[in-house]
Structure formats: structure tokens, C-alpha cells
Amino acid sequence: MNATEGVAAAVLIIGDEILSGRTQDVNLAAIASFLATHGVDLAEARIIGDERAEIIAALRALRDRYDYVLTTGGIGPTHDDITADCVAEVSEAPLYEHPEILAILEARWPDELTPARRRMARVPNGSELIKNPLGGPPGFLIDNVFVLAGVPQVMRGMLSDVGWRLKGGAVVxxxxxxxxxxxxxxxxxxxxxxxxxxxxxxxxxxxxxxxxxxxxxxxxxxxxxxxxxxxxxxxxxxxxxxxxxxxxxxxxxxxxxxxxx
CATH class of the missing domain: 3.30.70.2860 (Alpha-Beta Plaits)
Structure with a gap:
């Protein structure tokens, strides 16, 4: 069975910690099971490090080949959290501070909203926000790319706001x-x-x-x-x-x- 005959997706897992073995990925299995309930075939999965050129190349290849791309990891406050930057470049949409995300961050850290934390408010222009039910910064969707958190509990929570956006096919x-x-x-x-x-x-x-x-x-x-x-x-x-x-x-x-x- 060729997965691309139906509705197909790819998963892009981003993080040096996964490749080094320090962190064991559990998100792939959760996403595969989730997509199956919506009639979407998981056709490909890649694990790459926090390298800008590699992330951009993978995003360009996957988003053109599949109906959907789901990324995990790389949307935190540290210098190596560059997923939003890479998605913005691929989508040719400038980053901006989303006021809704900024309000969430200000409420969470009223006296400690550091420049690093403020980075998490940046999304490409034209993005739709993906709710974070745990109260932290949301993910986002632009074009056919879903950008989700890497922390498994947070990622699974975000999936609850992904399903209704999918146009799936017949369930396998x-x-x-x-x-x-x-x-x-x-x-x-x-x-x-x-x-x-x-x-x-x-x-x-x-x-x-x-x-x-x-x-x-x-x-x-x-x-x-x-x-x-x-x-x-x-x-x-x-x-x-x-x-x-x-x-x-x-x-x-x-x-x-x-x-x-």
C-alpha cells in the first residue's frame, strides 16, 4: 500500500538531545497513533539536530511531498530553539511577537519575562495558534506545517487542537x-x-x-x-x-x- 495514495503526513523530530541518546523520543509513536485515528498515514519520520540548514532543508522537502508535516522540539527559550526561525524562512513569513502568546507569558512570569522567554512569543506572520492545555506557550500552524512542543506531555496536549484541522482520508x-x-x-x-x-x-x-x-x-x-x-x-x-x-x-x-x- 502506498501511503501517498491517501492523506499522508511526515514527522520531523528536532533536537540534538534525541540524536545523542540523552533523551529517548516517545513522541513519534504518539503522533502515529493519533494520525491513524484521523485517517492520515504517517509516511515518513526524520530525526535531525539543532542545525538551521538541516531543519530548513528537511522542512522544504517534507512539506512539498506530504499533506502535513508535524514538528516536535525547538520552540523553547534557549539559543538552540530555532524551529520557529526555520519555519518562518521556509514559509517566507517574517516572525513577530504574537500578542496572545505574549499575554500568556506575561501572566506566567509577571516579574521574570526575560528576553529568552520572550522569544517563545515569536511566530511567523499568518500562523494559527495551537492551544497548549497545560498553560504554557502554544504551538502554531502555518501552511501545512504544525509546530509542536518537544516535551511529550505538552506535545500530547497540543494534539487535541490539531485533529479538527486535519482533512483525513479513510481509516486504515x-x-x-x-x-x-x-x-x-x-x-x-x-x-x-x-x-x-x-x-x-x-x-x-x-x-x-x-x-x-x-x-x-x-x-x-x-x-x-x-x-x-x-x-x-x-x-x-x-x-x-x-x-x-x-x-x-x-x-x-x-x-x-x-x-x-
């Missing part, structure tokens, strides 16, 4: 066929035959190992419920015809799509 449904006690070498041929017959679907094999044994979870994903059900049955028949009989089919799993406003 998934089914899992579990095969116990059989290695991928025996599964590969029947799985490939079924996959070739259903190019609109995504079929993948994910091995597992435990004290109780080993095997593979064969995951089928697609947007057409009838084709998905038919393909699950076809895969089971094909595996059985190959002598593989220890098969368990998971119940249908459909991720509901939130309503866009």
Missing part, C-alpha cells in the same frame, strides 16, 4: 493472522503470493520469540473492509495448503476516525 483497518511454531522461511512464499494478488493492501510479517515458543504475526492493513476480510481468508487457505495449520486469527480491529470540524 488491520487484521492479524498469528502463526505459531513456524519460521518466516516457510511463511515467506505463501505470504508473497497473497500480497502480490492484493497490491492495495499492506501485508507484513513480524516474528516473535518467547519462552512458550516462536512464530510470526502476519498483519494485513487496508481501507476496504470487504477486501481485507477476503484476503485474511485467502491467506489462511494459502498457509493451510502449504502445510501450516497452527493459525490464530485476531478479531477485526478498526481504529475509529474522529470527526473533523
Amino acid at each position: 483497518m488491520s487484521r492479524t493472522v498469528r502463526v505459531d511454531g513456524v519460521g518466516e522461511g516457510l511463511i515467506a512464499a505463501p505470504l508473497e503470493r497473497v500480497a502480490a494478488a492484493h497490491p492495495a493492501l499492506s501485508l507484513g510479517s513480524y516474528p516473535y520469540f518467547s519462552e512458550a515458543g516462536y512464530g510470526s504475526n502476519l498483519v494485513l492493513r487496508g481501507r476496504d473492509a470487504d477486501e481485507l476480510a477476503f484476503t485474511v481468508a485467502e491467506l489462511v487457505d494459502t498457509l493451510s495448503a502449504s502445510g501450516i495449520t497452527s493459525i490464530l486469527i485476531d478479531p477485526p480491529a478498526v481504529t475509529s476516525r474522529a470527526t473533523s470540524g
